Amino acid sequence: MKSVSHPQTFNNPERFIEGWYWAIPSHQLKLGQIKPVNLQGRELAIARLADGKAVAFDAYCPHMGAHLAEGKVDGDGIRCFFHNWKFDTCGNCTDVPSLGKSLPVQIKTWPTEEKYGMVWVWTGETITHPIPCPPELENITIDSSFGNHFLKNCHPNVVMINAIDAHHFNTVHNFPIDIVFKREVISTHAIKFSNTTRGGDDSWFIKLIRPFYKNEGTYSMCYWYGSNGTVTLGPDFLHFYILFALRLTKEGKTEGQTILVTKKRPGIWGWLFNRVVLWLTERVGNYFGKGDTQVFQTIKFDFKTPTKADKAVVDFIDHVEGQKALFWGSWEPVTPATQLSLEKHLASVAEL
Numbered sequence: 001m002k003s004v005s006h007p008q009t010f011n012n013p014e015r016f017i018e019g020w021y022w023a024i025p026s027h028q029l030k031l032g033q034i035k036p037v038n039l040q041g042r043e044l045a046i047a048r049l050a051d052g053k054a055v056a057f058d059a060y061c062p063h064m065g066a067h068l069a070e071g072k073v074d075g076d077g078i079r080c081f082f083h084n085w086k087f088d089t090c091g092n093c094t095d096v097p098s099l100g101k102s103l104p105v106q107i108k109t110w111p112t113e114e115k116y117g118m119v120w121v122w123t124g125e126t127i128t129h130p131i132p133c134p135p136e137l138e139n140i141t142i143d144s145s146f147g148n149h150f151l152k153n154c155h156p157n158v159v160m161i162n163a164i165d166a167h168h169f170n171t172v173h174n175f176p177i178d179i180v181f182k183r184e185v186i187s188t189h190a191i192k193f194s195n196t197t198r199g200g201d202d203s204w205f206i207k208l209i210r211p212f213y214k215n216e217g218t219y220s221m222c223y224w225y226g227s228n229g230t231v232t233l234g235p236d237f238l239h240f241y242i243l244f245a246l247r248l249t250k251e252g253k254t255e256g257q258t259i260l261v262t263k264k265r266p267g268i269w270g271w272l273f274n275r276v277v278l279w280l281t282e283r284v285g286n287y288f289g290k291g292d293t294q295v296f297q298t299i300k301f302d303f304k305t306p307t308k309a310d311k312a313v314v315d316f317i318d319h320v321e322g323q324k325a326l327f328w329g330s331w332e333p334v335t336p337a338t339q340l341s342l343e344k345h346l347a348s349v350a351e352l
């Protein structure tokens with residue numbers, strides 16, 4: 001096994017991967033509302049403007065620094081509470097009431113989209129990849145509902161590896177089959193691990209479900225940005241899709257939202273059928289949480305001794321290390337220069 005003892009980005013509470021992160025459930029942002037959101041350490045004011053679109057602004061007004069979530073939506077823009085300066089969807093100042101005109105100042109806005117009943121924010125200048133989606137449902141209209149909202153006492157990267165920690169399925173979840181993953185790189189931002197085994201011939205449970213699987217037991221996890229993962233599993237005639245959407249809070253902890261996904265089915269019967277499918281999906285999703293909860297409250301992740309059974313975990317860490325990293329809080333890209341100045345700063349602090 002190759003060494004993974006000193007990753008730079010993986011499990012680093014100061015860093016995360018540029019990508020899409022969930023910001024606020026859509027239903028909590030009604031027409032004309034503006035809400036404060038701390039996302040990956042950056043303060044945002046997210047507004048739903050008159051046309052129904054959600055826009056994410058940097059939070060602090062370029063006049064005197066008031067938090068813009070104290071302000072209000074005004075048609076096609078927002079107005080700061082303090083002196084009523086107005087900003088449009090691009091963040092340009094379009095009105096300074098005390099002057100009776102605009103000023104050439106700007107507040108930064110971030111790419112924003114809505115999917116799965118959630119407002120998502122892209123943490124970079126230009127969107128280069130899509131919002132996480134189960135690979136089988138790409139370009140398909142979907143139906144979804146929310147599962148659990150949860151907190152974990154460790155970094156999102158560490159929570160994410162649970163889904164591909166092959167041997168813990170046997171030791172923690174009593175699974176009767178050895179799982180062996182095959183890796184598939186979907187893009188620079190997405191990597192998929194799929195089970196390749198059948199086995200489990202001694203298990204009554206496996207004998208029971210075997211007729212529903214033509215090939216190996218379907219179980220795969222596709223990761224985006226090191227912090228979002230979609231699990232696909234279930235018999236050939238009905239796959240379940242669960243999106244685990246995590247974000248990094250202060251001190252390297254995890255705030256997560258489980259989202260249950262299925263394809264949209266037509267008509268009232270399709271809608272009703274989907275309610276049952278999504279309910280079942282939630283039961284399946286809860287299985288993943290069962291038995292693991294406590295270990296994520298106390299773990300001090302330190303991957304000193306990788307074994308053959310940890311291969312997928314090592315591959316995932318490598319994948320995270322290869323992506324574009326940003327600093328938590330500032331969202332500045334980690335470059336060789338910023339890396340060097342950070343190391344100098346840390347060395348000078350250590351000398352004090």
Ligand code: FES
Nearest residue numbers: 061063064080083
């Ligand atoms: S602080 Fe925002 S308008 Fe003055």
Ligand SMILES: [Fe+2]
Nearest residue numbers: 162172288292
């Ligand atoms: Fe688990």
